[in-house]
Ligand SMILES: NC(=O)C1=CN([C@@H]2O[C@H](COP(=O)(O)OP(=O)(O)OC[C@H]3O[C@@H](n4cnc5c(N)ncnc54)[C@H](OP(=O)(O)O)[C@@H]3O)[C@@H](O)[C@H]2O)C=CC1
């Protein structure tokens with residue numbers, strides 16, 4: 003059994019990790035931290051986990067965590083990087099759900115996250131864990147930076163277009179919408195039901211911290227610089243992200259081969275579903291599941307490719323992808339614990 007620790011167990015991604023790991027056959031969760039709820043039994047706080055965990059939240063303690071085979075960080079940005087040197091020295095493997103180790107350029111990281119990076123050595127060694135791109139590097143990594151939620155939906159949808167070189171990489175647009183759980187569980191006025199309900203807005207349109215992460219991944223896929231406009235929106239929903247992506251085909255005649263290009267690219271990917279051309283993937287078709295569903299569209303004879311990509315921000319956008327990464331790191335079947343289909347309706 004893999005002995006797992008979770009730092010930040012009371013947040014939305016922490017409890018989602020617990021939900022997924024509760025039925026994982028090869029994992030025991032031995033430590034789950036919360037500073038505010040230390041001492042409280044997990045099942046008292048989260049009744050959906052009654053009967054699954056006989057464990058209480060504890061204060062984060064690096065020595066206890068270092069005794070685990072793998073630690074998930076489900077904490078705000080800036081927490082994991084401070085504990086990393088000690089955990090890495092102990093040989094513990096880590097999947098960090100925060101953004102601490104996602105960006106290669108630490109000046110860019112400092113600019114967007116508003117603090118200097120405190121673990122540059124490990125930022126260099128971390129593997130950006132998008133399994134559909136770097137599965138082999140994840141296998142041997144000690145530290146995996148789990149991708150952000152919007153970046154997962156956006157990168158997966160653009161990948162085949164950029165890797166094939168069929169689109170102009172300087173004119174990409176990602177118009178993305180997220181449910182409120184993307185903002186985490188801590189109280190914020192802007193996230194109250196009375197503020198989010200029956201309303202819909204763009205935010206971060208002049209620049210969101212996922213922009214450099216998206217740009218980094220897309221540049222790698224394109225093999226050079228990309229120009230990307232990314233605008234996130236908050237919608238009155240709890241879970242889910244829909245990203246509508248736009249790219250310009252260099253040669254409109256290539257439209258005819260795009261569906262098979264996408265199907266071939268993701269044929270062996272257990273968690274990416276390319277739907278028939280012209281379908282409209284719904285967020286509820288991935289709610290609670292570790293899937294990304296996508297579909298291609300064209301309006302009349304336009305040379306603009308439209309891709310609609312949906313994920314559950316807490317699953318393929320966070321905890322599910324983190325467990326997928328753990329399965330790869332420990333040479334387990336990649337789909338273990340992640341096989342349940344989405345909840346619908
Ligand atoms: N929500 C989402 O859809 C996604 C979130 N992420 C990322 O995952 C991470 C967690 O997100 P989410 O679960 O939404 O966040 P929450 O705000 O819901 O939870 C944060 C958790 O971290 C703990 N925590 C906060 N500060 C510290 C600290 N200084 N030291 C130790 N523990 C701390 C909190 O517990 P306590 O304060 O009691 O210790 C709490 O359990 C974030 O980095 C987020 O950006 C990534 C993808 C998607």
Ligand SMILES: CC(=O)N[C@@H](CCC(=O)OP(=O)(O)O)C(=O)O
Nearest residue numbers: 100101150151180181182184185
């Ligand atoms: C709706 C909402 O507020 N979403 C969050 C998504 C961020 C998130 O989860 O951040 P990381 O993926 O970088 O960890 C936001 O825009 O800040």
